Amino acid sequence: MLTLLFDGVAYGMLLFILSIGLAVTLGLMNFINLAHGAFAMAGGYTTVLLMQHAGLPFLLCMPLAFVFTALLGAVMEATLYRRMYNKPHLDQVLFSIGLTFMAVAGVDYFVGSTQQLVQLPEFLKGRTELWDGALGMGHYRLAIIAVCAVLTLVLQLLLVRTRFGSQLRAAVDNQRVAAGLGIDVNKVFLLTFAVGSGLAGLGGALGAEVLGLDPIFPLKFMIYFLIVVAVGGTSGLTGPLLAALLLGIADVAGKYYIPKLGAFIVYSLMILILLWRPQGLFSRSGK
């Protein structure tokens, strides 16, 4: 029971890190980015390829995955995404689906369609049992929770305490007024998009072992990222965090107790929540 809860929390934290970039893109630019999973996949594959071919240690690959995906995100934002901000949602959806298809086929072509395995370092492999096995904690999942918790705190501080955070929040609330106050909204967009993509890449690298990594990763988890954002709302970090935890726990518990209905529960829950509160469960008000 506690073990399930623990696994659910680890899964939820991972989902949060993966989707927070999407929440920001959606809240800030009002852009529906279905290609977000592709960035996560890029991070995962960076790690796998660096470990397999360059022989770099796992821990070193994590920051590299972040940096690489952030750079990729920055380039994509400046060249492609920026042109799409003012288009209708239908165009954005099709554009990002197109990107996803390209990523899926491209990875398939260059790396192959088999699932990639990540060799964890020895010290992350074990498992600790507490209270006569009532709570079994995989060390790797413990590490995931720790990393994600630290990241969440850092993000929260960044958002609330720094000058950049205030600029970002101002731009989310009202783009035109923020621009009028002399905030370089384009730069804020670029940096935020890069950081969001980088976090997705880091999440993909961390999650490669837990979620599995193959070329259809972006399609497989797209719906999960979207659930986190749609249910959590885009008005802060707390909403998506709670939504991700809820989703992680519900998914793990659902698959354990009622394997026959597995994903069914999560989707139904999502639809019910969205019918009840179309703006998301934790949004401040119905806009």
Place this chain on the structure above:
Amino acid sequence: MNRVALSLSLATKPLWWEFALWAFLLSLPLLLPTHALLISEITIIALFAMSLDLILGYSGIVSLGHAAFFGMGAYSAALFAKYINPDPLLGLAVATAVTALLGAFCSLGVLRGSDLTRLMVTLGVALILQELANKLDFITGGADGLQGVVMGSVLGQFEFDLMGQTAAWYTLSITLAVFLLLRQVVVSPFGFSLQAIRDNALRAQAIGIPVHARLIAAYTLAAALAGMAGGLQAQTTGFASLDVFGFDRSADVLLMLVIGGTGWLWGGIVGAVVFKSLHSIISAWTPQYWTFWLGLFLVLLMLLGRARLLRPWTWGRRA
């Protein structure tokens, strides 16, 4: 006649080339008897795309899960033929009715919320149905698909043959009937009210259009027609499998409609023909990676602006 009435009546009259084109399409199974199977395949997805156009092009609802209704229709038709009655027209009517019920139920989910909420709800419904069809394997055959569907003959006269002649005529006639029906629908006051809602729901409400009732009606009709397309597919192939609910199918039909042009009934047909041709050309060249080129095409199309696809003379200009 005042100007408004005149322009409305112009839009309601079929143009001469539409008759010619339909006559041409109906004669295709005779002209290309060896490609009859391909003809019925394209006709079915054209019907599917037309049904999406009703909610996307005319009512402005972005749906990423339209395959839910296609799949529902396919499984209803296949199950009905297998267990109850093999008559195709009866089966098609049943599949359409079942899907209409599902559509009416789901339409409650797309009334409220933003584009994102609608995307999520439509996508979620398709995923739930796929999951159900997968798990209820004692009825649906699960991941193996529903096999052993034997169809009766159309109107008791025309047997389904291996070459697909009957299937092609059957799908073409049904699709023509739906096209004629939709032509009437989109130029009726009902159709114009849908377009008003698409352009500005708030103002539409202010001039007295019952927004929710109209959206429910449009969504139900679109679902029923998508179900009809699914039913046709199951009947002509004698098979239904999980991929009828797939995300790819929803995305593909969206793409077809965008290629052909939204808010225009011929858009679905043009899009289906272009998409299928592209598909067969590219997959003959590189079968495994054709989605890459599809993706590239989508990205470029969206960057250029989809309104300009059919207007090549504007390509050089900046957006």
